[in-house]
Amino acid sequence: MQAELKFEQLVDEHQSMVFSIALRMTGDRGLAEEIAQDVFLELARHLNKIVDADHARNWLRRVAVSRATDALRRRRTRATDRWVELEEKHAVEFAVGDSPLGRRVEELLKQLPEQQRSVLILRYQEELSAEEIATMLGMPVATIKSQLHRGLKLLRSKAQAELKEFVRGGESFHSVELNTAGSTE
Amino acid sequence: MNEIEQSEVEFEQELRGVFARVDAPRGLKERILAARESSAQKVLAIEMKPRRVHWHLPARIAATVLLTAGVSGALVEHHYDEQRKAEKAREQLYLALQITHHAFQHVQDRLAEKGQPHE
Structure with missing residues (x-):
């Protein structure tokens, strides 16, 4: 129960930070949301290793950057796909x-x-x-x-x-x- | 501070303004919590699921053991059979040699009785 509350609180506090990092890295709202979700699910798996609030914030920043970089690399490898090109074109229209x-x-x-x-x-x-x-x-x-x-x-x-x-x-x-x-x- | 440095500082200030954090989309937190719940349930379901006993592997092992034992038994039996046959042939040869020896002895004795020298 304590862990559940702690996790919910961390999501509440840091969701905009993680989402913003992913969004600025990828330039794609949908992808950024997916990345944010993955990052927090990974946090849930590592929750027992998080020592304090600072540790959690830095961990989330680092993992958000790393997941966003991975997502960009994955996207680049399938860049020949026309649908992905269209998706990227659409993503460029977005502005923060x-x-x-x-x-x-x-x-x-x-x-x-x-x-x-x-x-x-x-x-x-x-x-x-x-x-x-x-x-x-x-x-x-x-x-x-x-x-x-x-x-x-x-x-x-x-x-x-x-x-x-x-x-x-x-x-x-x-x-x-x-x-x-x-x-x- | 010269003009270039001043403009650099101003540009950095502008960047800070531009790079402000964006609000997370509405419902992101709920979606994260739901995804966590569903992934936790999946893990639980995998842990609770009774382990399926795979009978194929033990059956294969048993069949292999039986086959190996059968083939080995047949080979051993064949080996002993060959050995028995060889033993019997050796005995027959020994008997034949004994008979020949007796026959030869008998002929020799008869010749000796008649006083003929043995050649």
Whole structure:
């Protein structure tokens, strides 16, 4: 009974964290939900090994990243399937953020390699330090720092290019609008 | 802080805002708990299920043992039969040699009686 209550409480507290990690890693709501379910079922099997709340939170983060990476690899291996392509196309339509910048960042995030993506998610969604990420993923701190730096640089350069494109498009649209308005007058 | 560093910090701040956690879909918790319940019941059902006795394997083992014993018995019997036959043939040969020896002895004795030297 105690374990049941503990499990329910952990699901309650961490479902949005696990779901968000899976969603940002995969970009697919349905898949993210499946991953979240798998992660919590695995937690149920390992519940007796969980020491405290911090341990549970870190365990869930690590397993969520790992399951999402596995799911992406599985999806890549069956990428030739037309139905999967359609499914992926559909998944791209989804956006986490409401703002245009949020939507673009989500799109750009999907273009990054899985490891860089997971490091950025753990850094900016979970607000973990490079040291904490290194401990969690079992990687050297220097590697994490370099992944963060490269990921951020790539994201920034792509975002800036998109922004310039957006501004240029907006200006031309604006000038056309003005010209049309001038001609009618 | 120069302009580049400033813009980097601002970009990181924006990212933090963009990367806020998303709410889990409605009913996810209930689905997780239901899946856990159903997986626990499956495990229980597997544990409670009486172990099915597989008779095929013991029957096969018994048949193999019987067949092996039968073949071995027949081979042993055949071996003893051959041995008995060889023993009998040896006895017959010995008897024949004895008869020959007696016959030869008898002829020799008769010749000696008649005073003829033995050649």
